[in-house]
Amino acid sequence: MCLSSPSLSLSLSLSLSPQRRKVVFLSESRRFVPIHPLFARLTACKTTMMGTRRQRKRQPKDDSQIQDRISVLADCLLIHILSFLNTREAVQTCILSKRWINLWKTLPTLTLDCYQFSDCEIYENFLFMFLSLRDHSTALSALLLHNNHFENISLYQMIYCFPVLALTKYLSHSLSFPTLTTLSLKHLVFGCNDDGCVDPFSTFNMLTTLIIDKCVLVDNAQNLRISSTKLVNLTICVYDFLSGCNPRTADFEIYFGIELYAPTLHSFDFTGGHYIPKLFGSKTALSSIKHVNINLKQTMEDSLWENPSILFKWLVNLVNIESLTITKPALQVLSYAHDDLLKVDFPSLCNLKSLKFNQIIRPPLVTVIDFLLQNSPSAKVDF
Secondary structure (H helix, E strand, O other): OEEEEOOEEEEOOOOOOHHHOEEEEEOOOOEEEEEOHHHHHHHHHHHHHHHHHHHHHHOOOOHHHOOOOOOOOOHHHHHHHHOOOOHHHHHHHHOOOOOOOOHHHHOOEEEEEHHHOOOHHHHHHHHHHHHHHOOOOOOOOEEEEEOOOOOOOOHHHOOOOOOEEEEEEEOOOOOOOOOOOEEEEEEEEEOOOOOOOEOOOOOOOOOOEEEEEOOEEOOOOOEEEEEOOOOOEEEEEOOOHHHOOOOOOOOOEOOOEEEEEOOOOOEEEEEEOOOOOOEEEOHHHHHOOOEEEEEEOOOHHHOOOOHHHHHHHHHHHOOOOOEEEEOHHHHHHHHOOHHHHOOOOOOOOOOOOEEEEOOOOOHHHHHHHHHHOOOOOOOEEEO
16 A cells, blocks of 8 residues: 655555554644554654663763773783783873783883884983883893884893894994894894994894894995804895985995804895895805795896806805795896806705795796706705
8 A cells, every 4th residue: 555645655565454554643744644553563662762762861870880891800911902002002001090000010012113202312211211110020022113213222222131122223333132032123224343344143142033124234334244153044135226225325335245154044035136145154154054035026137237146156155955945036147147057066956855936937947947956856846
């Protein structure tokens, strides 16, 4: 049944007799319209519920009936929640409750961003107070500091011991973290020490994992020395002027060699593009490396002319490689020195068990693969 008026249109499907229908008054059309009893009951129920809600809104709230679920949490849970916050925010949160006032002292992490502070002095003062007043019986397991517009932050003079450390921006000379096991450095500037060398890791007696991501040298330094007696995993990603850095106008050095003095080094992961650094070091350190990943992002047309010979010397010096992962651009760089490769003795890769590529290799590069496999023809090749 369909009823309509200039101001209202209502469509219902009715199955009951007219005698069982209720009548409601539609004010919009000024007419009496029969309506299904179920619809009427639903309308009445909705009206009652709306009235109940209005009554609830009018009732004043009783604070005694509001349950405080946060305060009843154990301290370990509160500390775990606070550890996800920036350290400055975590300290500010602890001020909100007398019970929480000292919780920040047992935070297992320290995370700070220089943009939260107006100047370097305030930044250093906060760091000093945090590290001085915290509970040193609780180990500080991770440190993450972003120092993008402050220089000469003397952090290493304040810090006692960390298993994990991540820093960004500027540190000069040598660092001193005798119990550090994992170190990640990004966009860091290294300066020479009193001997004229860049050797920032010599005092890292427990360091096992080192990540160097787009770091540079100053003071006319030529090589970055990595000396650590227990280093196992090394990852290096070098700057590339094609990504926006022009070495001719910069006051720092992005082209530098790598000196390895790490007798226990087991894994070496390198990422580069236009530039491949020269690799030096003790025979013990170079021969201890078993797993190598060479990830070049640029081909020979975009790289320096000496890259083929440098990359070839890498493979010659790393004599005991068991697994080698190499990108297609790296094979292309080696292919430009193919004629010279055939003229020299290649004593390396005798222990190679696995050779992996990230792309399908076309026939022109197959000769380079054959060259790499000449001393280990039974090695597994994965594309």
